[in-house]
Amino acid sequence: QKEVEQDPGPLSVPEGAIVSLNCTYSNSAFQYFMWYRQYSRKGPELLMYTYSSGNKEDGRFTAQVDKSSKYISLFIRDSQPSDSATYLCAMKLTGGGNKLTFGTGTQLKVEL
Amino acid sequence: DTGVSQNPRHKITKRGQNVTFRCDPISEHNRLYWYRQTLGQGPEFLTYFQNEAQLEKSRLLSDRFSAERPKGSFSTLEIQRTEQGDSAMYLCASTETGDEQYFGPGTRLTVT
Numbered sequence: 001q002k003e004v005e006q007d008p009g010p011l012s013v014p015e016g017a018i019v020s021l022n023c024t025y026s027n028s029a030f031q032y033f034m035w036y037r038q039y040s041r042k043g044p045e046l047l048m049y050t051y052s053s054g055n056k057e058d059g060r061f062t063a064q065v066d067k068s069s070k071y072i073s074l075f076i077r078d079s080q081p082s083d084s085a086t087y088l089c090a091m092k093l094t095g096g097g098n099k100l101t102f103g104t105g106t107q108l109k110v111e112l
Numbered sequence: 113d114t115g116v117s118q119n120p121r122h123k124i125t126k127r128g129q130n131v132t133f134r135c136d137p138i139s140e141h142n143r144l145y146w147y148r149q150t151l152g153q154g155p156e157f158l159t160y161f162q163n164e165a166q167l168e169k170s171r172l173l174s175d176r177f178s179a180e181r182p183k184g185s186f187s188t189l190e191i192q193r194t195e196q197g198d199s200a201m202y203l204c205a206s207t208e209t210g211d212e213q214y215f216g217p218g219t220r221l222t223v224t
Contacts, residue, residue: 008152034212034213044155044215090154098143098160098210099160099170100145100155100205102154105153
């Protein structure tokens with residue numbers, strides 16, 4: 001079993017929809033949680049970074065962390081065709097080398 | 113442009129040849145990471161530098177792989193005697209705090 005599980009999709013939604021992307025993890029020592037967006041053949045782009053349980057909002061994006069359930073989510077409101085990409089969740093331990101452990105990514109397509 | 117840069121962007125090589133990739137991190141970022149990403153998967157950690165010291169290596173990094181970061185600035189990743197299984201996107205990331213990691217565009221390696 002992988003440390004981080006993420007539904008690979010693909011997920012197709014109409015423009016303007018609310019998108020929910022999720023990851024579960026098994027290592028309760030993970031303390032920092034990130035969401036990256038990756039366009040085809042490009043490097044990952046950091047979208048959201050959270051430390052504690054709860055919600056963090058940035059524009060149309062909301063990141064949610066539930067450490068008790070080992071479950072994180074990214075919500076995208078008013079989705080746009082330009083949001084079409086692969087979304088990767090990532091997490092890391094406190095201290096040490098701070099290497100990131102990624103999910104497999106969810107491919108999202110927002111259609112007109 | 114003050115982002116992470118990687119060169120070359122794409123490398124095609126024949127099996128058995130040696131290849132070297134370069135990463136230039138964001139200025140003053142003292143931590144630098146290498147990851148490898150295969151199709152349909154999230155990036156996997158390879159190795160980590162703090163300044164010029166290589167502090168952690170993944171077991172994914174076989175003896176054919178070597179990384180350096182002389183003078184704590186740019187880094188190189190060399191693969192000797194390439195194999196078809198080495199075909200992947202090689203990603204570099206840097207961070208100042210150890211928390212938010214910023215990725216470069218990646219080097220796509222194709223071994224024929």
